[in-house]
Amino acid sequence: MRQADVDVLDRVRALSRTLSHRMVLLSLGQDDVNVFAEGLRDLGLDLSDTGQALLDRVAEIDATDGVPTGRQPERVVEVSSLLTTLAERFQHETSDRAMFGEDSIQEGATSG
DSSP states (O other): HHHHHHHHHHHHHHHHHHHHHHHHHHHHHSSHHHHHHHHHHHHHHHHHHHHHHHHHHHHHHHHHSSTTOOOOOHHHHHHHHHHHHHHHHHHHHHHHHHHHHHHHHHHHHHHO
């Protein structure tokens, strides 16, 4: 995990630690409209800022093809191999169904 990931997750953790206390304070402060509005505003800004930090990090990840810089070729080979394996399994499964029919495949699966 890169430092940028650690930083953004730390922000989420820090916000998470305060949420239940803030919710209690907001519930108790509903009688004073100004205090309640300020509490909502503060919580909303913190949620918005943290959410934007998450979205900014996602944009950085997307800009590097979803993997940390320097690993693209290795990751491309890994994903390509996985997709090839899945495609072969799918092709084998669909050719069995075409050849034997759905009912015979299910009977074979339950009798074996």
